[in-house]
Amino acid sequence: MTVTPTPDQVLSLAPNRAAAMAATAVADPAAWSGAGCDDRAVWGAYIATAAEPYEVAVDLSGPAFRCSCPSRRVPCKHCLGLLLLHANHTVAPANRLPFVAQWLQRRGDHPSEAAVAVPDGEGGEEMPAAVERSRIGGTTLRRPPPETGPDKRRLERAERMAAGLRELDRWLADRVRGGLTSGELMDETTWDRLAARLVDAQCGGLANRVRRVAAKVGQHARWHEDVLEEMAILHALAVGAQRTGHLPVELADGLHAAAGLTSAKDDVLESVPTTAPWLVVGESRIGEGRITVQRTWLMAPGEDEAAPPTWALVLAFGAFGNEVETEFPVGQRVHADVHWYPAAARLRALVGRQHAEPVRAATAPVPQTLADALVACGWAIAREPWLERYPMCVSAVPAPVGNGRWTLVDDTGSVPIVPGFWRLAEIVAASAGRPIKLMGEWSNEGVQPLTIWTDGQVISL
């Protein structure tokens, strides 16, 4: 016995927002003829566009989808549109049409045995989130069996990731059981093995994170606290990423991205963009293994003076030895569509259409107070606790606090500069002990300055 799905449940089956919108457009009763349903299936003929109507049917017990349209996407928009009509109770019970009866007969009486939970990803580019999320009534909605290559790969990837996450969490608990002072943690191979295991499990994001935590072991007298902090965040990630089906969609998306499953570029570019005159305000490059990651920060001013700016992070990658090409030089203004990767704290983005040639920005960005900037960081961390960096643009004075440590100071207080920042003297020289406009990345260790504005010059540090 199946229960009628809700429209939200149906839309959660769509691989992306664009597909969901397309499905909504198809869910127009006037575009359908012969629509009907019984307690196992819903069917109809979609007559709106083609000369030959498409025969569409959905087996609710699988669910399984059938549509005579040329789209290779499963489920296609016609199937989803039909399900939406059904969800809105606009499909009346009827006798099965011949093609439906035949199809259901072929599927047999045990359709769900063959059906397996498959993430709706492609080559690891998308999310396995929808699997648990998508419930139709009491029945967990599942994808068709993995007959085809890509489907099988997706299934394998989801399973590998789940196994990796379980293993990570077990590993963390074992370390806490045995104590942080046990020799194992001091031994690099303990961490390397875990990182390697996570790479095998295709949780690349977590593997990199584990390596960064390993680097904190033994760094100073209180390293246990640093490492416990990071282990706790890893624990939250591991637990959360296994429970994405119970979480709000955007949080689930953020968790997947952190674990190493990012959305496909094409899907991101299909999302509704934020169009603004974006100012390119900062750039940093870090080596991660053999890959150079270039992070470019774009900033759009808030609606008014009091509103915080909107930030977008564009990543570019260069393989070992290859320079990353700088697409957006610091100091330029780019009037463009920015498309966000889905996340609870939206930062990572792609630049889509540019509405004008990039120009040198005539003015520097409007800074925030340190207090406001940290509130923005706090909000982002509350939304995605595993965030490692958040941008800020402030006007502050660099001031020493002893032991070679420096802070940024304004009327609202002080914020540390990351220890060992090697271009500090340049900022101090340019500031002359007065406020200087500065953009940087906030992390748990402090602000890493990336750009300063001084005497009409934009200087990338």
Next chain:
Amino acid sequence: MSDPEDAGLLGVNRVNGASGGESSQVLEQSTPRTDAGRADVAGSAAAEWAGLVATAVLGTDRRPLPPAEVGWDPWATDDDAAVELLDRAAAVVVAQRAGIRPGPPVAMPPPAPVDTRPPCPPACAMRLDRMLRGEHDLLLAEWFARCEERGFQLPWVVLPLLLLRGRRQPELDAVVRRLAGDRARWLADAVPELGVRADPRKPRTPIEPLCPPPMIEDGAAIVSTIVGAFAERTVTWAAAPQLRHVVAALDPAWLARLVAELSSTAFDPPGERTRRELIALAEFRDEMVREFAA
């Protein structure tokens, strides 16, 4: 004392699934807090964290997990002590990271004396930056001379680098400190880790500050000699250093002419590299002169 809002401080709350459904609203309330409320939470967070660290260091097998501090009990739910420790640690860490606020203001050292000279125009500053990276640094002396002549400030962001180079090049140091004025001493005091003296040591022999070569007046003759040498194909790479110095000393009014004439001489493999170098140097210098004149 268990403020219901506390639960909302934590994204972890929903990540752990401890309180499932209503989480998104809870989370929305999380960040801005009044200072009065904050002090209490921060206090109990520190105590909660200290207890967790103490147990984690020895391991839950050897040391029991302390009971949760006031306000932190929603996360003390797991049967497995190690898992509970991680749950509770995540709650504290996220609360502290999301609740981050600026530290108290610190005492600031006195700012540098006000410099009333106009700031160095960005184009000139960028030109200096290129030379400091090694591009046509033959012209450095002239850059400083023109900067001083126009009465501009130095581009301060490069002052540390100039002072560091000055440790090995007393002639450069002399001109940089003359142009920097009080700022050099101020910077040396403000950033002792730079390792630069506030006042340079007295040299045993007097130092000639870096200065540009005397200008060669007869530009027309120089240009025709250089161009003629290329036309007759008598220039090889060995002549390049000498020619560069001539271009650096040439009356700037003739630079554009030199570029134009050199560009139109015939291609000659042995002298080609030198010809291109001279064109680039003359163009670079011409641009520098124009930037200072602007």
